[in-house]
Amino acid sequence: MAEEIDFNKLSITDEVVYDSSLAESRPLLILYGTETGNAYDYALLLAATCSRLHFKVRILSMDDYFLTSLNKLTTEKCIIFITSTLGQGDLPNNCLRFWKFMRRRSLASNLLASTYFTTFGLGDSSYPHYNYAVKKLHIRLTQLGCQEFSPRAEGDEQSPDGVDAMFVEWEKTVRKNLLNLFPLPPGIKAISEQILLPPRNPxxxxxxxxxxxxxxxxxxxxxxxxxMPVLTGRVLLNNRITDKSHFQDVRNLRFELVDEGSDSVKAPAYxxxxxxxxxxxxxxxxxxxxxxxxxxxxxxxxxxxxxxxxxxxxxxxxxxxxxxxxxxxxxxxxxxxxxxxxxxxxxxxxxxxxxxxxxxxxxxxxxxxxxxxxxxxxxxxxxxxxxxxxxxxxxxxxxxxIPFLRPRLYSIASPEHTDSTTPVSLELVIAIVKYKTIIRRIRRGITTNWISTLANNDLIPFTIHKTTLPVPKDHSVPLVMVAPGTGIAPMRSLILTRHQEDKLHPTEKGSLTLFFGCRFKDKDYLFSDEWPRVHGLTVLESFSRDPILRTENELPSHTKYVQDSMYRYRDILVQKLVHENGVFYICGSAGKMPREVRITLIESIKEVLDWDDEKVGVWLKDMEKKNRYLQEVW
The missing domain is CATH 1.20.990.10 (NADPH-cytochrome p450 Reductase; Chain A, domain 3)
Structure with missing residues (x-):
């Protein structure tokens, strides 16, 4: 490796400008994986920094690289990976082709021996599989002989300073190590922040x-x-499903696929x-x-x-x-x-x-x-x-x-559809975003504001994104679901799918237990009219703003939050998850809810079974390993 350079002492002048001929001899590849665009934004920040060090930077999603440049992989001098992690520890959808290739057992252990790399992960520590994607990717790159030139770093959305603070520190280290590895030619200095770089895409x-x-x-x-062709949908229904007096407008949007060039209507499998x-x-x-x-x-x-x-x-x-x-x-x-x-x-x-x-x-x-x-x-x-x-x-x-206007992702709320030759409608549950800022300006979500205006027969562009929410094939396995608010969307899909399948397998019916929470029973209890028709479903409700009354046996009429309901019915939790080996799902808003649900589950098991922390910890890790503890929050 070249002699170490103190980046902080690197001289910078305003006279230095971007020299494309010099950059040609200093290629650098940044590959990213993202669902929401955050990893791409960080890739752009890093690209600007590296361009000022006279690198010729290419930025591609991992799948774009797979489709256009995979044959060049072994000739890349240096690759920097930036990726987020999906709920179950998977890489984002625009990485899956590349990751499938990287996992091939036939790849030689020295495939990338001539390539240097580092990685940065964007994660949320409220997920059990915190930053798993970047960890898996980093390990696999090392297995293929890739040489780490700068340490991996992991940003956490839950930290007080968010991901930014960790990224800034990681970026400083990457700059220093890049210059140690690829020193600037004699007499060449870094480009000052005062100099405007050429546009990436004029x-x-x-x-x-x-x-x-x-x-x-x-x-x-x-x-x-x-x-990934963008499909066209025709709106069939756009109903408000919360009471008009409730502050939150939640929509049940239903639409069907329009098959271009014909009147036939089908739907892709999901x-x-x-x-x-x-x-x-x-x-x-x-x-x-x-x-x-x-x-x-x-x-x-x-x-x-x-x-x-x-x-x-x-x-x-x-x-x-x-x-x-x-x-x-x-x-x-x-x-x-x-x-x-x-x-x-x-x-x-x-x-x-x-x-x-x-x-x-x-x-x-x-x-x-x-x-x-x-x-x-x-x-x-x-x-x-x-x-x-x-x-x-x-x-x-x-x-x-200006950053790209990215599509917004919403969990499908309708039951599973596996036959793409038959027509079917797709359903979403969408909360319309509207609020007032601290400077007293009304803000509307760009996507939900558009959704609120859709009328029947309007055409909308959409794509379907596959995820990995494991569902047991054995219909006798109990499912326990925690889904406050619009977190009910994927759980409704799961419940209705199991309801359909139970009709085909009447002897294999497993119990369904739903812990649902909202503010008011009469205002935002989503799909309450549907649940009585689902055989084997038990709904345990929580209403955070309704007054709690005492029943004849002195028990409160209801609980406030889903974690309160879980603790109240802890015997059911233990029976379904420990004794009957059920699967546990958490869906809804990120932040406090997933953490408190996890704590409540742990405390419930400790109290009912008299287990200590170590025994519960081992059981919980086994649950996660076997895909029996699943979390999807946003």
Whole structure:
């Protein structure tokens, strides 16, 4: 390895600019895996840092690399992996082809002996399988001879500083170790933060190609990605299923697949736990606000081309691509801006005070100020741009500056469908997001605001994403489910699937126990009318805002939270999970709920069976190993 360099002493000057010829000799590959886009955002941050060290950086999802460049894998000099973890410890869906290849037993133990690597994981310690994906990937890379040049790091959403703090420290170490491994040539210095790097994917106007797209809702249905084609659905039902007096509007959205080119309607196969990705769009009002502020009105309907390799655009780009349709369907102008946004945007402010303020938000020292300005009040990118009046973004930077508008994932709530030749409707349970920020501005979720406007027969773009929510094939195995609020969606799919199967296997019926919680019995008790019709289902309810009354035997009329109900019926828990070897599912909001449910389960078993901590711990690990303790939270 080259002589160690103290990165903090590396001299930097404003005269150094990006030299593409030098970068050609310093290739660096960043591969990411993501469901929500967070890992991709961190990949962009790291790419900018490495570009300033004169590396030629390529960013690809693992599956994009598998499809386009796998034959180059053994020739890569250095690869940095950034990935999140799905609920059961799996890699994200845009990694599965690559991971399947990497797991081949036939691969030689020295396959990647000439390649250096490091990894970073995005996780949530409220999950039992915390950062399993990056751990599995890291181990496998080592088994194939890959050489670790910088230690792995794991970010935790539950830590006080979130993932950012760990990423910043890891990035510093990666920079230092990269320069130790690949020193800069004599006389060459790193590129200053004061220098604006070239756009990752420049936008080129195709003059004389004017295509008005205002109000054309069918544009989003035609996209370019052939690896995961975006399907078209026809809305059959969009009902509110909470009481009108309740603050939370929850929708039961039902739709069917439209088979293009014919009137026949079919549906792809799916199972409990699978998700639907819906592809939203920005409102015409917000799109027009950005266009008018930036002075793009005369260019808005001009067709554009995006240069370079495009990665990270879920579903591909709409086929009718203009300045307006690019902003409407692909740029997340209503998202909260990240540090990577400010690291570029400050260059485009002509007012000196605005430039300084925007630049502060891009520094490590300005992280706290950035949080107070953007995260706490949940300011959007559109608001930032319009609040800094001197900002004028060159059109060629637009695609590289604003993050992709990503599809939102929702668990399927309808029963399993395995026959793709027969028609069926798909159902989702979606809480409409609307709230007031600390600066007293109304915020609406971009996807749920769009969903709230859908009417019967409207066409919507969607894809189905397979997950790995194990369901026992033995129908006699008891299922115990904890699912407060909209966490009921995948559990409803599981319950109705088991109900269908029980009709075919009447002698193998296993018990179903559902711990459901909401605020009010009469306002947001979702699907309460369905449960009495499901044979073998016991629903144990919790209502956090209803007054608790005393019954004749002095027991409270109900519990407040699902963990209270679990403790109240701890004998049932122990019977179903310990004595009958049942499967335990937790679905719903991340944070306190999954942790408290786990603690309650542990304490219940300790009390009923008089087990000590060690014995319960061994039992719980065995549950997780055998896929009998399953968690899906968001």
């Amino acid at each position: 936008i080129k106007l195709l003059e004389n190609e004017i295509i008005p797209t205002v109000g054309k809702s069918d544009i989003t249905l035609s996209r370019s990605d052939k690896t 199972s409990p736990g699978d998700t639907i990705a819906l592809y939203p769009s920005n409102t015409d009002m917000d799109v027009d606000a950005l266009i008018q502020h930036q002075g793009w009105a005369d260019l808005a309907d001009t067709r554009v081309a995006i240069e370079g390799d495009i990665t990270g655009a879920p579903g591909g780009l709409v086929t009718t691509l203009t300045v307006r349709s690019l902003i409407k369907y692909h740029l997340d102008i209503m998202s909260i801006p990240r540090r990577s946004f400010f690291s570029q945007i400050w260059h485009f402010a002509s007012d000196e005070r605005e430039r300084e303020r925007l630049q502060e938000f891009s520094t490590l020292e300005g992280l706290e100020d950035l949080y107070d300005y953007a995260n706490r009040p949940r300011r959007s990118i559109l608001e930032v741009i319009t609040e800094f009046s001197s900002l004028r973004i060159p059109l060629e930077f637009l695609f590289s500056l």
